[in-house]
Every structure is written in C-alpha cells, then in structure tokens.
Amino acid sequence: MGGGGSSVLMRLGILMSGPDQVSVDSIALFVTLLCICIVIGHLLEENRWINESITALFIGLGTGIVLLVATKGGSSRILAFNEDFFFIYLLPPIIFNAGFQVKKKQFFRNFMSIMSFGAVGTMISFCIVSFGAKLLFETLDMGYLELRDYLGSFILFTTCSSGLCYFIVPIGAIFSATDSVCTLQVLNQDDTPLLYSLVFGEGVVNDATSVVLFNAIQKFDLSDISSRIALKFVGNFFSLFLASTLLGVVVGLLSAYIIKKLHIGRHSPDREVALMILMAYLSYIIAELCDLSGILTVFFCGIVMSHYAFYNVTESSRVTTKHAFATLSFIAETFIFLYVGMDALDLEKWELVSNSLGKSVGASAALLGLVMVGRAAFIFPLSFLTNFTKSKSDKLNAKQQVTIWWAGLMRGAVSMALAYNQFANSGHTKQPGNAAMITCTITVVLFSTVVFGLFTKHIVRLLLPPSTHLNTMVSSEPSSPNSTLILSLLANEEDSTMTLPLLGDVEDLEDGSPGSTNVRRPPSLCMLLSTPTNTVHHYWRIFDDAFMRRVFGGRGFAVYVPDSPEEGSIH
C-alpha cells in the first residue's frame, strides 16, 4: 500500500500528540508563513527601513493576533518556543553558513579586536548589566524576593550565595548576548565588511565566553574571588576557546582530506555535498557533547571547509554548497523571527504580570538602558586600546565605534532561548516573577530588533557614507577561482550579498589564474613592525602553500578534473 495510509497515520499523530508536540497543522501554517515572509521580504527588499527579520517578526505578531482572535483569547501560538529546537536545529546552519561565507581576510585581520570585544567585552557587559539589575530590583522591590524559596531546587546556581543570583546572574547573561543572527540580517558583509566581521566575530567569541561563564558559576565560588581563581578562569577560557577552534579545524580538514583522497564526487556529487553538511553538523554536535562552544566550532569548521574542502569538490557541488548552505541559513533565520514574533503574544505570561504592568515596563526600559550602557562601557575603551596595535588605516575612528556599538545592541532569539531555559519549563510558567522576566526579555527583544533594526541601515549610511567605507574598508579581494566556468557563473548572477568564499588577498594569486595582476611582495621589516597581523598572514600563506594545500587540497591544488578520475590534483 505504497506510502500506505500515511494520511491516516498523520491524523492519528495529530490526535495523539500533546499540545506542545509538533502537529501537521502547525507545520503547514509555519511553512505557509515562511513562504509569505520570503515573498514579502523580496518585495520590500528595496525599502530602506524594513529588513527581513522585521518583516518576519511582524508577520509572526500578526499571525499571533489572528490566532488570538480566532481562539477567542485562547492561545496565540501554535508552537511553544523550544530552546532545544533552537540550539540543535536552527542555530548551527546559520553559524556554519556565516563561517563558510565570511571574508576570511577581514576576519583574521581584525582577530585581536574581535577577541577583546568578544571575551573581555562580554565580561564587562555582563558585570554591568548584572549589578545594574541588582540595584534596579532592590529599588523597585518588584515582589520577586519572595522567590528565594525556590532556589534550593535550582540546579544551575546552587553555589550562588544570594537569592538574587537566581535573577541577576542569568539576566547578566541574557542581556549580554550579542545576537549574531540579528547582526547577520542587519549588516551587509559587502557594504561594511569591517563592521560585519567585528560585530559578527564578537558574537561568535561571545558564545565561548558565555560557556566559560556558565561553567565558572557552577564550579567556582564567585563570592570569594582570588587571583588564583581569576587565573583559573582565564585559563579555562583559553583552553575552551582553543579546544573549540581546534575541533572545528580538525573536522573541516578531515572532510577536505576525505573528499580529496577518496574522490567522493567521482560517482555522485551529492555525496560530497551530503558529507560536507553532515560533517559540519557533526562538529557542532560533538562540541556540545564535550561541553565546548558549538558555535565557535561550527564557525571555524565553516571557515576551514570553504578554504580547503570547497576546492576539492566538483564544480556543480561548489555552486550547490554555496547556495544550499545560504538557503538553509536563510530559512532558519526567517523561522526564528517568525517564532519569536508568534511567541511574544502568548497571553499566559502577560496575564501573570498584568497587575504590575507599570513596573514591568519600567524594568524593561531600565534593562534596555543597561544593555546600552554595558555595551558602551567596553566598545569605546577597548577600541581605544586595540587601536594602538593597528596600522593607521586600520584604526577604528569614533564614527565606526559608534556604529559598532549600535549594531550590537539588538537582542534576539538567543536571548529569548536563554530566558526560556532559565525561567520557564517547556514554554510555560506559572510564577509571576518568572513570567515578568520572560515578558521583560520579550519586550527588550522586540523593541531592540524592531526599533534599533529599523535605524541601523540609516545610521550606517549616516556615519559611514558609502564613498568612505567602501574605499577604505573593502580590501581588493578579487574572486579568482580556477575555473572560468564558475567565475562566469558567479559573475552572472545578481546576488550582490554573497561572494564566493574568498580565501586570501591579492597575494594569493600565484597560481596564475586569469585576472592576476598583482605580484607577491615580500614583507619588509617596516611592514613586519607596523602590521604584525599581515606578517603572520604572510608566513601562514607560505605554510599553507607548502604543506596544508598539498595535503588537504584548496585553491589551485585540488582542481577536480572530471575526465581523469584517477588523479584530481594539478599543480
């Protein structure tokens, strides 16, 4: 009976599934909404104010209202926000694609700034938001102190000496989360590559910091901070950072090696694509299993794959991976904003805080202020400090600093997921204190995404006019893939927001590909002293050409020659 009775099966599935389980109806509604988002997002593409995330948020909110009216106030959502679903399925493709498509030169050139913003900056912001929230709640006395009783059973913060820790520490965490997903949506890598790599890179490093912070809160007694513990903390951070990065690099190299050695694409290019997708996902899952930062791992896995594996696959697989990863990421992003929009109207939580609505609004506003102050407190001082290590053209001026500050203010799905994890049990909460925390988070997320998001394009345009930032910040990264076919294919398409994963810079053209006009310059002593990053980059290139690409393939070293399956590498 064929796919026999599948329809009947599904009916049964609907009947038997609980209220929080995925039903076919809700899948149908969600898929329809996603299609609508894509079409409307396309129509509004040229609009200066609206971006895709805001469109999706509004469509989610609109659907929530319709559902509320249809169910007469019963429920605004068809799916409860599920933080497992978010972290296991939606986040990995987004971050992997970001690593796969990121302009590697920009990223590594600003590596020090990214590290300091992501690690030190997050700590500063965390402390400011936490202590600010502590003062705020003590002043407002929002009736949350009665919740001390519940602390005994709470597993995460058992070492926390004060009952307030239950709220304060997570709030610091929730509101220090730079939302990488929002950043990807609002900033354009081609228009503002420096900002993009700084703010997005910060978000990625931010995740590693957060994992260390969480572990630290569990392991260390923070009320008794000694220099030994602080050192241990720093050591912890670096080992976690290194381990996560290493895991991503190893999985990326392994995939490149397997694809190159075994000619996986010889019989079917689909195997190559499948292997790349699966191994990237595997890197994320393994990192999570090992208590590492999955985001950091999958990000570096994406970078390594685009540097090696991407060049080992057949030509059609290159086009496919480039667009398929972007498409998956795009769907996941849209899904998240829809999800957040629909969840925001859940009456259950709002009813619980309705008798303290004024306080709730006040607390949200105060938290938003804290977020802004917390971010300002590290962007400006750290920019000032990192400017000392940079060449004059790379220094961050005041306008750029303001833009970076602004672009990282949005809080999004990551904050929501953390809030739900902390204050709700599978999307539901019965306690007014918890409900207030969640509604505060929703308010901050909606406000920051919509209002800050609306103005970001304008602020970027105002502070960094195209003539300035395009000329000074876009390094001349020519796309010079080996195959003129790919070149023409990629040049023909109109997609201006995507570029072929670019691996190097003008120095990278020694493989004699067409369009090579620059000659490799040896680094002078002057260059070495003034721009240490460039020098490191130069020696990395030598090592890369001499060893890495010979083993793992890469541009110029593993061109797949379809007619001779036995030997795929030229050079």
Place this chain on the structure above:
Amino acid sequence: MGGGGSSVLMRLGILMSGPDQVSVDSIALFVTLLCICIVIGHLLEENRWINESITALFIGLGTGIVLLVATKGGSSRILAFNEDFFFIYLLPPIIFNAGFQVKKKQFFRNFMSIMSFGAVGTMISFCIVSFGAKLLFETLDMGYLELRDYLGSFILFTTCSSGLCYFIVPIGAIFSATDSVCTLQVLNQDDTPLLYSLVFGEGVVNDATSVVLFNAIQKFDLSDISSRIALKFVGNFFSLFLASTLLGVVVGLLSAYIIKKLHIGRHSPDREVALMILMAYLSYIIAELCDLSGILTVFFCGIVMSHYAFYNVTESSRVTTKHAFATLSFIAETFIFLYVGMDALDLEKWELVSNSLGKSVGASAALLGLVMVGRAAFIFPLSFLTNFTKSKSDKLNAKQQVTIWWAGLMRGAVSMALAYNQFANSGHTKQPGNAAMITCTITVVLFSTVVFGLFTKHIVRLLLPPSTHLNTMVSSEPSSPNSTLILSLLANEEDSTMTLPLLGDVEDLEDGSPGSTNVRRPPSLCMLLSTPTNTVHHYWRIFDDAFMRRVFGGRGFAVYVPDSPEEGSIH
C-alpha cells in the same frame, strides 16, 4: 552571552528528555553513522552486489549489535522507529526529488501501465495477501485469536466483522506496499528507464490506492460488497487521485508563477531555492491535512516544478536545486535504512516471540511467498492486457515482466512504518501477537531488501543485457538547456545517475537551441491510432507552448537574463 550556554542547555535537554526523545548523543551517533555510510557506499560503488541501502542496513545492524553488547542486552537502538518522523520528514524529500528528476517522457508514455499496476494491481495483491494470511493463521493457529478481545477499542477497523480483520487487513496493506525508496536505490533510471518509471510510478500510485483502501475500510461495510459500493469505491479512488494530482500541479504552477512574475531571484538566488523547497513541502503537508495522498501530490509537484519553475530561476539556482534536492533525498534514504537496521535488533520484541520462534519463521516465509505470488498475480496478467494498447516497440516482453515483478518485491521502511503504526505504541509493544507481527515484518523487510536487493543488479543484467535495453528503451533524450553554460557544467560533471530534468523529447527542440537536429514531425493518422499516448503528448506540447509556458515560464520562455532585471523572459 552569545549563543550563550547552549552547551549547558543541551545538557539539560539530555537530562530532562525521556527515553524516546531525541537526545544530542543519538544525533551525534546518527550523523557519524551517516558519514560512514556515505564513505563506505562510495568505496563499494563499483561492487556488483552491494548497494547503498544494503550498506546502510548492515551498518545499522552492526551498530545495533555493538549497542547490545555495550549495554549488555539492554537496548539495540538509540532512536525508536517513529512512523510520524518517517512520514513527515523523511519521505517527502525522497518522493519530491524523484518527481523532480524523473524522466517525464518515459513516465507519461507508460502512464496507463503505471496506473493499472498501481491501482488494480495493488488491489489484487492486497486481496491475495490478505486471504493467504487468513488461511495461514487459521492453519497455524498461532495463538493470535485470543486477541479478538482487544478489537473493541481499536479505532481503525471497527466496522470489521471478524476479529481476524485486526491482523488480516493490515497485513494485506503492509505487504502490498511496493517500497518506492528501495526501488529508487536498486534500479538505475539511466540504465533501465522503462523499468524505473514503471516500478517507481507504480509505487507512487500505490499510495493513492492505499489511502482509498484505508478510507474504504473505515467507511464501507466490506462484508456486504454490492456493485453500488464497488462503484463508489472506484469513484472515490479516481476523485482522490485527481485531487492529489491537481493539488501538486497547482502548487507547482503557483511557485513557477511567483518566481517568474516577481523575479524572486533578482536580489538573492537563495530566496528562489527556499521558496521551491518550502512550497514543495507545503504541497505534501496540505495533501496530508486534506486526507489526500501526499506522496502523489509532492511527486506531481516535483514534475511541474522541474518543467516550469526550474527554468524561471537563475542559473546557479538551477544547479543548486538539482543537487540540493538530490542530496536531501540521498540523506533521507540513507537515514531510513540505518534506522531500519538499528531497529531490527530490538530485543524487547524478539523476546516476546522467542517461545514461538519456529512458527514466527514459518509465518515470515509464508508471507514472503504470498508477497511473491500476490505480485505475480497482477504483473503478468496486467502486462498482457496493457500490451494491447501499446505499439510494438513499447510492448513488455516476458523478460521485462519478470524483471518488473522482481524489482517490486522488496519491502522496506514504508512496510515497517505501517506495521509499527498498526501493532505498536510509539515503538513499544507488550503483546506477543503484536510483537510477532512486527518481527515478521522486520524479517520480511530485511530478507527482501538484502537478498532480493543483492540479486537485482544481476537479474537486470541477465534478463536485460545492456545492448538490448539501452538501445530499445532509452529514447534519445538530448539535454538541450538554453544556456550553454549549464550544458557544459552538467556535461562536465561525472554524475551519471543524474540528468538535468528533461522535459520533452526530440520534438521539443523547436526553440532552436544548439544541437537541435530533428525536425518536428506532424502526427500522422497511423501514429494516432497506433500510439494514442504519443498523440496526446503532441497536443499537450502545442498547448504547453501556446499557453502554459507563456504564463508559467519554462524552457525557452523564461530564461533569466541577469543583466536586465526588469524583463527576464525572451522569445
């Protein structure tokens, strides 16, 4: 805190999730196994005996054994076989891709044979297996008759007058299911296009039949079959078939129209790809919601998309969709076989039937025999009958009939899913009768997939030597896309199992694309009488060119010209 504490969240997820919920560990294991399957499948590609599904089955079985040893007989599986998961997530991409990549000319040329095999044939097979099983169980008296008591609470077969219906009717259904997934894996569309389209098409129509059968069992009192009820039944089948097909066609046309009219790919090709994926999935889900056959719907949606929407998208999106859909389908197929392999060793069920093992083996062997007889009972008579409607070169000879009979004998994941739905509650069962039914199904599935699968390549080679079937059956379908770029890209790659979705035949080259050597021949009266299908096809082409392609785009009518975003259609 970035993707903050995602690791911590996941730990919590693992701790809190029940035994049947998806945990991060099991995802990691599954993804690793999928990667291993891909690599081993690649290495064994040239092996004459093993195919990818058998590899995945064996890897699944091996993992099951390792898990059994590791847990000391505790459990062989990390995920229970979940039929909802199978029907909602795994099956749609496989069937959609089959529709997207199917050789349409072969499919429509053999439409009558496919319909008769799928509809009439399934009924015949269903009756034979059901009545055979009834006799068998009465003879063996396997102790299942005590289960009559449970029938009162059973919702599906309440109208069934005899207690045996509980087993007999579902068994007929389970073992009449031609597994499209197995067929796709074992037969090669390029080597044996006729067989492929017949056996696969039969599987798709089979699904529509099964939905009607299930509904009929619920609605009609089958113990009192009158001519009126039989007519109603036939009417039901055709309305369901038409409605499902129509839904797929409408969604496919809608996607083509939206992409063409709005130039969705203008700003980003990823939107086009996302829209195609989402709308295809939507068609399946809507069909299931409306109690139609989702498989039939998504199959026709794939056909229509490859005929219209495929030509409206940018060039890179064409390459991407072609390979991304195939990759998704490939991953889903491999996943299914792994899943079945791991589930086969679940001790719980085997222990329940351990004291009647001999009977169980006997029943499995008898069921396998019934499957073979049931299939023979419709393939040969129906082939004989449909041969009358065909031109001499299209007639099925005896060897081809035997091959079709053999290729459809495999039972796979669909049978497993139906058995679990009928006899188990979320993967568990406590009753010996139910357990015996499930173990019988597993035995038949494993045996037929492995043994029949092993020999299929050889039988095809033996009965239809390449020189014969390649010359007589592969119609000269030149791939003549408008763009020479795509042409060279597709010609360059080594993928011999995939072809650009081909829309027409030699008559289809009136758009003057390079390589057009044949001139369109007007249909003569003789042709019309001898080959009605070809004549219908001719008039369809005229209508297609005159109206359909002008509205919905398609080859030659909606070439996307990247440099002039305002008007994308030439001709």
